[in-house]
Amino acid sequence: MQRILGIDPGTGIVGFGCIDADSRNIKLVSAGVIRTPVGQAAELRLSTIYDELNHLIEEYSPKWLSIEKLFFARNVTTAMSVSQSRGVLLLAAGHAKLKIAEYTPLQIKMAITGYGRADKKQVQEMVRILLKLNQIPKPDDAADALAAAITHAQFIT
DSSP states (O other): OEEEEEEEOOSSEEEEEEEEEOSSOEEEEEEEEEEOOTTSOHHHHHHHHHHHHHHHHHHHOOSEEEEEOOOOSSOHHHHHHHHHHHHHHHHHHHHTTOEEEEEOHHHHHHHHHSOTTOOHHHHHHHHHHHTTOSSOOSSHHHHHHHHHHHHHHHHHO
16 A cells, blocks of 8 residues: 555645555545635745644655646736745655655546546546545545545556
């Protein structure tokens, strides 16, 4: 079994999803979000994200961190803040000596649904099915993080 921690990067909300995977099965370990207060100084938000990811790494002892690559076409301000968050997440993973895998939204959609233009609901429903859950993981950021983890599981198992 490989333990994979999937991350959906953000500043206000960082989704995480931890799974165990082998060539036959994937199993949900945990999923949720790291939240930072709106209006809080950027350095404090980034510090919280770093500390919380370190806590998750310590708690779940993953071997891999699978993180979504950024893809923004419009909002430069959002892209900058999410890039800062992504940097802090990668820093924490690097310090913990995790192996890091990065996937574009297109790669994640293809791996999860077989269709690169799948919408968010299709991806979330497939996450539910693949993990044999009764309902789609909430909030959406956690489901997106699980999709990143499942994507990587398909490449290493």
